[in-house]
Amino acid sequence: MSPTSDFSxxxxxxxxxxxxxxxxxxxxxxxxxxxxxxxxxxxxxDENSMYCNLLQCSHFSDTSIAAEVDGELVGFISGYRLPQQANTLFVWQVAVDSSQRGKGLASQMLEQLVRRVGNVTYLHTTITADNKASWNTFKRFALNLGAPLTNKSFFDKHQHFSGEHDSEELVVIGPFTLF
Ligand SMILES: CC(C)(COP(=O)(O)OP(=O)(O)OC[C@H]1O[C@@H](n2cnc3c(N)ncnc32)[C@H](O)[C@@H]1OP(=O)(O)O)[C@@H](O)C(=O)NCCC(=O)NCCS
Structure with missing residues (x-):
């Protein structure tokens, strides 16, 4: 069964x-x-500090989502509204426990999150060129919404990361309308 069947x-x-x-x-x-x-x-x-995760789970709780099975945390998306662009949800990280991958959980979390946040017509995220699972997750999200997906360079390996991290592409999905 397609993992996106829950997403129709x-x-x-x-x-x-x-x-x-x-x-x-x-x-x-x-x-x-x-x-x-x-x-x-x-x-x-990227691992953040536990303190950062605590802030995501408190100050950014309204724009983040947790998924559980039998009381166990198996999925998480951290996000926030862009401070200068309130109609845009920035998705910071998507994490799905390996036991739950390929079952549509990331897709379901994204859909649930944008519905709950409300009043967003764009989703932004950043992805490294080689993270196929991530690209496919966001391509699927855009496809399901019938929304355009564009990408451009954002944080460069050398210019911004001092050569210590692969470049991150900015992915822009939208505009979209949720029914
Ligand atoms: C990326 C990740 C969140 C995907 O979670 P998931 O619940 O398995 O994703 P879904 O089942 O919702 O799949 C969404 C789409 O991505 C595709 N996909 C998922 N994992 C994939 C993989 N390893 N390789 C290629 N495509 C993949 C699915 O086929 C689906 O596309 P489709 O509907 O067109 O077939 C998960 O693999 C993960 O946590 N990876 C480690 C952390 C990470 O890289 N996060 C990046 C942010 S997305």
Whole structure:
């Protein structure tokens, strides 16, 4: 079964068809240390400090999402509204535990998150050129919304990362409308 079958957009005026084995919710400060460990397990994500994860789970809880199975944290997206562009959700990191990959969890979290945040017509993220799983996740998201996806260089390996990190492309998805 295609992992995106849970993602089908309903006809206008009907409720979303959303069957899922996952429980989605806003992260809480008590999730911070588990988020830290999940991100540690999800290579090639950059590890942040546990303090940073705690801030994501508190100040940025409304624009982030946690997914659980049987009370275990198996998925997390950190995000925020761009400070100068409130109609744009910036997705910072997407992490899915290896036990749950390929089942549409990242796609479901993205959809749930943009629906909950509301009043966003663009999604931005950054991806390194070689992260195929990430590119495909965001391409799928754009495809499901019928939204354009464009990319351009953003943080350069040498100019911004002192050669210590691969370049990050800025991915812009939108405009989109959620029904
Ligand atoms: C990237 C990641 C979040 C995807 O999570 P997931 O729940 O397995 O993704 P989904 O099942 O929702 O798949 C979404 C799309 O990406 C594709 N995809 C997922 N993993 C893939 C992989 N390893 N290689 C190629 N394509 C992949 C799926 O086929 C699907 O596209 P499709 O519907 O057109 O077939 C997960 O692999 C992960 O946590 N990786 C480590 C952390 C990371 O790199 N995060 C980057 C931010 S996205």
């Amino acid at each position: 957009l309903p006809e206008q005026g009907t409720q979303p068809v959303m069957t899922s084995e996952y429980h989605f919710r806003c992260p809480q400060p008590s999730d911070g240390s588990e988020v830290f460990r999940l991100v540690q397990r999800c290579k090639p994500l």
